[in-house]
Amino acid sequence: MRFQHFIRALILAIFAAFIIKLHYTGEIMSYINPRYTLMSKIAIAIFLFLFLIQLVRIWENRNHTHNHCSSGCHHDHDHSGSFSKRFIVHLIILFPLVTGFAFAPATLDASIAAKKGLMLPQVNEGTASMGEHLNRMGEATDEKSAESIEPPANKDDSIIQHTAPLANTNYLSKEQFDKEMEKLTTSDIIQMNDNIYASYYSRITEDPASYIGKKIKVSGFFYKEDGFEENQFVLARFLMTHCVADTSVIGMLVEFNEANDYQEDTWLEIEGEINVTNYNGHVMPFIKVDKLKVIDEPSEPYVYPAMIKIV
Structure with a gap:
């Protein structure tokens, strides 16, 4: 048995098991x-495929594998490098697996929000608007697919265009998306569904004056930045x-x-009325x-970001 191949096979199997x-x-x-x-x-399948390859190599006949080498062979047969160097490499690879199995994933909270900073909407001239920022974040990652589709006439800045169905609930057809956006002006109360x-957030923060007096229902966690008045906080x-x-903090x-x-971090559901205020020179809704x-x-x-299939 070839020990190095056994270790590699084991690591690949653990990575696959972790994602599963x-x-x-x-x-x-x-x-x-x-x-x-x-x-x-797909990554699980790749890890399992590589695991099988390493599994076969464990039981390869070493003499058969290396019978082409003479006494002066300088090929790397998996024995080069000190034990300490190999140990450190394997330790670095195993570290995320150990922490992944040992600790449950934690939800980001107000302490992380404070480090990331709040994304202020509709800032002064010379600075990108909130919609432009969301647009950059929501660029389609597959350039080839992006080139093969015709962009919609009225592309919202907070959507991601896709050419195939997706499993999560914020996958919408173009018609569904347009219908949802119409509710911003036609509904008696704006429902900020996930x-x-x-x-919705992008549209409201880019043109808050258009929504003055509109009723809104929204949920999020309590977050208060330095400089806020005693009666102010962000439902983030x-x-x-x-x-x-790459998460960013947004909220009303x-x-x-x-x-x-x-x-902080208390989850709240709020119903209220949209108004506008001036915060550090920025006109924004509250x-x-x-x-x-x-x-x-x-x-x-x-x-x-909402995802839209473009036909």
């Missing part, structure tokens, strides 16, 4: 946007475009006289609270 575990438990959603679940399943949250969400590493500014009664209640943290706390 994430899918089985649903924890995969704590790491990546649901639109990448297919890619992660599947359309990013698009983490927007995940690709994976947990709220004015509520009893804001100090709540602690919610004047009519109703507020504490809710449990949702099983899927992140929101994602």
Whole structure:
């Protein structure tokens, strides 16, 4: 048996088992946007394929493998390098697996939001608007696919165009997306549902004056930045475009006289009225609270850019 090939086979098998575990438990959603679940399943297949290759090499006849070498052979037959060097390499590879199995994934919270900083909408001239920022985040990653489709006439800045069906709930057809966006102006109350949250947020923050007086219902976690008034806080969400590493903090500014009664990371559901205010020179919407209640943290706390199939 060739020990180095055995170690490699073992590592590949553990990597495959780890990703399978994430899918089985649903924890995969704590790491990546649901639109990448297919890619992660392909990664499982690749790891298992490479595992089988290494498994075959474990039992190869060493004499048969190396009978072409003379005494002066300088080929690397898996014995080069010191034991300490190989040990360190394997330790680095195994570290994410050990931590992945040992610790449950944690949901991002207000402490992470404070480090990332809040994405302020509709800033002064010379700085990109919120919609432009979401547009850059939501660029289609497959350039070849992007070239093969015709962009819609009125492309929203917070959508991702796709040419194949996807499993997560924020996958919408163009007709469904347009219908959802119409509700911003036609509905008696704006429902900030997760599947359309990013698009609604982009539209409202880019033109807040158009929504003054509109009723809104939204949920998120309590987050308060330095410089806020005592009655101000943000009902925040983490927007995940690709994976947990690229999440950004978005959310609606709220004015509520009893804001100090709540602690950071408390999940709230708020109904209120949209107004506008000036924050550090930025015109932005805020919610004047009519109703507020504490809710449990949702099983899927992140929101994602809406995805649209372009035919």
